[in-house]
Amino acid sequence: MELKYYFDYNATTPTDPRVVDEMRAYFSDNFHNPSSFYRRAGEADYAVETAREKIAKLVNAESREIFFTAGGTESDNLAVQGTAYQLKEKGNHIITSQIEHPAILKTCKHLEKNGFEVTYLPVDKNGFVNPEHLIESIKDTTILISIMHANNEIGTIQPIKELAAIAHGKGVLFHTDAVQSTGKIPVDVKELDVDLMSFSSHKIYGPKGVGGLYKKAKVKITPIIFGGGHEKGLRAGTENIHGIVGMGKAAELALLEMAQEEKTLRALRDRLQKEILAKIPEVIVNGDTDKRLYNTLNVSIKYIEGESILAMLDQQGFALSSGSACSSKSLDPSHVLLAIGLKHEDAHGSLRISLGKYNTAEDVEKLIEALPPVVERLRSMSPFWKGSDGPG
Amino acid sequence: MELKYYFDYNATTPTDPRVVDEMRAYFSDNFHNPSSFYRRAGEADYAVETAREKIAKLVNAESREIFFTAGGTESDNLAVQGTAYQLKEKGNHIITSQIEHPAILKTCKHLEKNGFEVTYLPVDKNGFVNPEHLIESIKDTTILISIMHANNEIGTIQPIKELAAIAHGKGVLFHTDAVQSTGKIPVDVKELDVDLMSFSSHKIYGPKGVGGLYKKAKVKITPIIFGGGHEKGLRAGTENIHGIVGMGKAAELALLEMAQEEKTLRALRDRLQKEILAKIPEVIVNGDTDKRLYNTLNVSIKYIEGESILAMLDQQGFALSSGSACSSKSLDPSHVLLAIGLKHEDAHGSLRISLGKYNTAEDVEKLIEALPPVVERLRSMSPFWKGSDGPG
Amino acid sequence: MYSKKVMEHFKNSANYGKIENADGIGKVGNTRCGDVMWIYIKVEDGKIADARYETFGCVAAIATSSMAIDMIKGQPVDEALSITNKAVAEALDGLPPEKMHCSVLAEEGIKAAIEDYKKRGDGVPS
């Protein structure tokens, strides 16, 4: 594991070696199809169900309320499309927010082309949905509200419990995309009282290619992938046993180690924030600084552009991400940063530092050392930096 | 690897240890998100594209025509739903066969509830679709024909080239579910001239949880999972890198070793068939005995029921499957066996023996020894066996 | 999926086979659904002196047949009549939900055999 200077844990995490160990037996030995008849198939089935229990425990659900998918994106699609198609006779209106992950936003755009109406709630400058706005947006035809738990770019944590209560007060189902929060902070489906919740394995040191959906027992949704009746008919396809076992182990470890990780990573993140603000002038911290994922720091470094910063840092071995258009392969910068009111140039100049359990204090010191000269050089190239006329 | 007496390779295969080796680096080391900016992400991207090339080579496609999914079921859904929704303005009629995998049949049933009309072509007693029937079934509104390449239960291999030519003669798109043939027999998308083709990793000694769709470059279909624009917008979700790398390696190995495997397994399968027919009276071989997967043997053992046979064999360590209702958790026996005209009791009494590269001549001899006494005992319990009145 | 008891009865059942000149035969089930059970009984002094089964069916069908025979052998006919499918399933330490119909078949098989016996006693040949 060569993880020095990796600061992009919100994008994906390395699989924990203990998770890899746990999966090892499920490739060539316990590889049997869980729905087959013979005893070895029973062992595979048992492994899948044990993983389901571990995940249920992490989010305080019942095992039978956990359904496996191929990842967070599929879970989001299943929740939103599945509810929309299930309830299309009842109504066609969906409410979500402007700062959701593309897995939600693009799914909603698709539904808009197919007879559904979608309200995209704005957020305030810290990234919060306003509960009043939510209340005002609910109509007779509203069938689903989907608001993410923690934002992947700025880390802002929404008051899901309050928002779900508003939904339920009006008899509307509530989904939350908890891909960034599950396994990082305590997530309790009973406490939040959500109907549907998405999560993903590779964000919490589990393998890629597997995720899950919590679905409250009494809630009915339509599948999006049909076939052999796996996952009680909600998601067909031969079970990804090693993936499921891996995600189960990752969930178990997350539950055990979450509190300690929070302590360590919060301290590292806070130090990074303090030092960056102290060493580099004209930096904006994006997202709420209180209700925020403890591992996430998003800053806009004024007058320079994010991809250039990433490239300079990459030369020195640092892996980070940016909300600049260039690094995201689209023309517009991060929709999240624009939604919290950033000017285009400040969104282009953003840097997301997301820490994880393999980050050390040394990593952090190195980044604190490396960033100021990079910024200085790029600013010296910029027409907007001191002595220039400012942005045109 | 404890693979003695495993005869259910059509259900799933163990991951080849060479494939596991190849994947090893992609859990904790090269775990980076391929679409990120930094250099290590470029390595992940390279690994994904290299795998894509290997798969393209196996089926004689261009790399850019290969799209990764979470498995054969998702590929089938993407092909059928994706074409249906893409072309819904053009027409609403789909043609498939009665012996497709549930991934196709259930998807078609779902589409029938949503304004589409589906023709399920019957097959003859060997499992072949009649090209004349296909021609007669095509209407002005037909937008897709989906016929599987090799059947998973009886192994019958359809004349896809001929069927695709019929489709194209009428300007209709053609999909084939090649989950059971890809990697086992030569499958050449250019030769077959199909527009879409599904395949799956875990049927060819690759890991579970990954599969793919071949889509001819000029064919346009609608995604079913929306999000971050992965797979050129056709299938969103952070790439399952280790899975993709594993499937790539499996494809590479399949291409190299397919011919040798065919020779070995065909001999073993033929010996099994000969000995079973010689040692056990009143056995029917299901499926075409000529155009059939070389690893597959499906027999109906008259007067007894499949689950009981499986259970007796399981006691001795043999893993097989059956088309009986009991072993499939539904009330009806295999829809494939009924479609080729078997009586219910003969479908219930079927046994599928599917061989794979870890089967040895000894395995086969043991099965040849084990089966007759099991059949004898169960027949002695059966009201339909000799001396009884026969089925009521 | 099956209890140990079920597997024991499935593997070691000795109660199968025809009874020539049975006093009652119950034929239940059909091949469509995959389970057919024939129950043979021999009655002496109002008690079931001997009983056997012939079953075409799954593990559960064979095990419930076998258990049902154990349960009625030596019993007065009218007590045998009162044996329920639940009792058979419980005696096997339970059955998977989708297999409960096999125990129903066993109950029906016993009832049909006794009915057949009674009809014959009434002078009505089966």
Added chain:
Amino acid sequence: MYSKKVMEHFKNSANYGKIENADGIGKVGNTRCGDVMWIYIKVEDGKIADARYETFGCVAAIATSSMAIDMIKGQPVDEALSITNKAVAEALDGLPPEKMHCSVLAEEGIKAAIEDYKKRGDGVPS
């Protein structure tokens, strides 16, 4: 994703910064799209005696700026005018397709700077 040439120009570019009392300045691009390029030129005897850039933008924007400056320095003004975006991109051993617009920006920047110079020559102050 970027060629070695691009990365060299990005890392080692020395052509950046203002020219005080430049004879022409070209300001192109906008912050919405994330790339802004200012090209400064100093003209002597009809040749571009000195040139510099200031760029807010991605790796490609900085590298094309730097390369463009290399290409026009010492050139007669009218030859500099004929430099195309393709020539800049080729000189960098190519650009990813989605970054070609940066080379367009470089071409436009040069043209704008020369235009500005010519205007001033016409007695029209910028």
